[in-house]
Amino acid sequence: MRLAMNLKVDGHSPIPIRRQLTEQLRHVIEAGGVPRDQALPSIRELAGFLGVNPNTVARVIDDLKQSGYVEARRGKGVFVAPAPPARPSPHLREGFLQDTVIRAAALGMTADDLSVGVLSLAGIRPAAIRGAVEVLLVECSPPELDF
Template identity: 40%
Template structure:
């Protein structure tokens, strides 16, 4: 289940959230009878006001999509949509599914439809993406190429100086440098003298993992596992931002001068990314320790902001040869 809101959009936040929840219910991704995360949890995860979430839940209750049961939570009801409404929903799903099967990104599909309606379709710009972790670098670069008309060159933060040195005296191939908020100052320091703007995006925890963490008893010792201190710190910050203050969260990583197996013995639950999960079998995880996968993803609102920036670029900085 994926929810994203963009506070910078001209569409009010409560409308964005309400329509996304309806979509998840109508498509069955939120199954009838399933329990919705609490208002507090959703507000923390989306970084919006609790009153906004409460307003949306109340409106969806009024429309018959949700039901709040005292002392139990809010549950999904059978959607009160007629046959025509469901057919429109199925049509949109078929279009998006076929586009995915053909390898057409949603952004590109949207641009094509806008072009048929008379809007100009932007070209494909080359941008630089910088991150400290190889797996996350690949994941985020793929997300951007899937959601925006861009070519992404991914460079590890530790390799950025060397990469720039190879271009010394030449015209740099990137119009923008993009990174996460955790590294924005380091990247800006290197890119600003070269006349390239740095854009910071938020990498946030996904809702499925947050939902499971919220169900854990208060005081549960949760080890946040990363392959470096920076990676575990980034993931920990995402969890704290989602309101997981009922848990005892602490970092577990490999470069602290203390054996990783000893650190894992102190945990009741381990939170980690998929790449780290594949390594757990070799790390001596104590029997019975629960593992919660928590792969962060780029904030949808931030990606949309980046898309607007790219669409405002002068035409000469866009690769005309890649127009479709």
């Protein structure tokens, strides 16, 4: 049985591929895109389809196992857990995000300000978004140059 999963990764995104894929698979499972107790495509199939390293996909599957979304069955593959963990519904999350965007706009924040702030709080370097390079400035006067 082939599953219709609309998974995409963006190699140019500041969000690591592993994180992108983990969140997309969580969403697909939560939304019922893969029925409970249904086998996922193999690591090799997913890696080939997405054009990513199989080791990355294997780590994603390990993350999903540890968080209770999938389970490995020896000799049979990886299956969606019979009862995946509960998270707020996609509608609740979308409502939260809409409220956040509205509140940020009321504070005069642009979409860029908001995205940089969120990524920064999530531990992703905002400099990567702008393609900037971190630079350290050191004050130095002519007498110190001879030191």
